[in-house]
Amino acid sequence: MALAFSYSAIKDFQNCPRKYHETRILKKFKQADSTATLYGTAAHKAFELYIQDGTPLPENFSQYKRFVEPLTRIKGEIKCELKLGITADFKPCEFFGKDVWFRGLPDYLALNHDTGVARVVDFKTGKSSRYADTSQLELMAAMIMIHYPEVKVVKGMLMFVVADDIIKAEFSRAQLPSILAKWAGEASLIEAAVGHGVWNAKPSGLCKFCPVVSCDHHRS
Numbered sequence: 001m002a003l004a005f006s007y008s009a010i011k012d013f014q015n016c017p018r019k020y021h022e023t024r025i026l027k028k029f030k031q032a033d034s035t036a037t038l039y040g041t042a043a044h045k046a047f048e049l050y051i052q053d054g055t056p057l058p059e060n061f062s063q064y065k066r067f068v069e070p071l072t073r074i075k076g077e078i079k080c081e082l083k084l085g086i087t088a089d090f091k092p093c094e095f096f097g098k099d100v101w102f103r104g105l106p107d108y109l110a111l112n113h114d115t116g117v118a119r120v121v122d123f124k125t126g127k128s129s130r131y132a133d134t135s136q137l138e139l140m141a142a143m144i145m146i147h148y149p150e151v152k153v154v155k156g157m158l159m160f161v162v163a164d165d166i167i168k169a170e171f172s173r174a175q176l177p178s179i180l181a182k183w184a185g186e187a188s189l190i191e192a193a194v195g196h197g198v199w200n201a202k203p204s205g206l207c208k209f210c211p212v213v214s215c216d217h218h219r220s
Helices: 007-015 017-025 035-053 059-073 135-147 173-196 205-209
Strands: 077-080 084-086 102-104 108-112 117-124 153-160 165-172
Touching: 007 017, 007 135, 007 173, 017 173, 035 059, 035 077, 035 117, 084 135, 102 135, 117 135, 135 153, 135 165, 135 173, 165 173
Parallel strands: 117 153
Antiparallel strands: 077 108, 084 102, 108 117, 153 165
16 A cells, blocks of 8 residues: 655554554544644644744733744745645645655745745644654655755755753754655654554553543553
8 A cells, every 4th residue: 555654653553553653544433632732733823824924923822932933034035824745756746645754744935046045943842852863854854855956955854942941953965865765764664564454452551541431451
């Protein structure tokens, strides 16, 4: 079967192959929205409207203006929620293209076509940045460089607006082959699981949040 991957899909599989299978392939269970996820979705939309259209931030998000306002002044072509896709042979494609292999959706992207520098930001509304994972920025940087050949460097930020922290990472075009090889390897593990049909549960502290209630490790 043809699969389309993403950072979140890879993380789901790494955390628990069974959850990945039940939610993303069989689609038997769906992660319910929580107060935290609904807050995050609303914040992302407010930031997008502020950056793209100058729409004032709602009062409950106004304290985050110090994070998002500087992004409006970065030189370059600014895009929010840009849908990116790449094929298995590392070519750019449509987000929902029939040959899409990996998908990415940067919250914020600024492309300076003159300098060849791109800046990408992913907004985080979690209460802690302790487990920040810059590999998300790494994958996004690769997709940006594939879509925009003039980009030589991608400067990324995980912007934890609630936790008041910013995690930075930088990637160059020279790193592109190794980045793609890494993520191709991650995708191949899922493809192998499809081939042999083994999706073992991986119990952890995340089990209590998992929607797969039929699993023996589920804890409500």
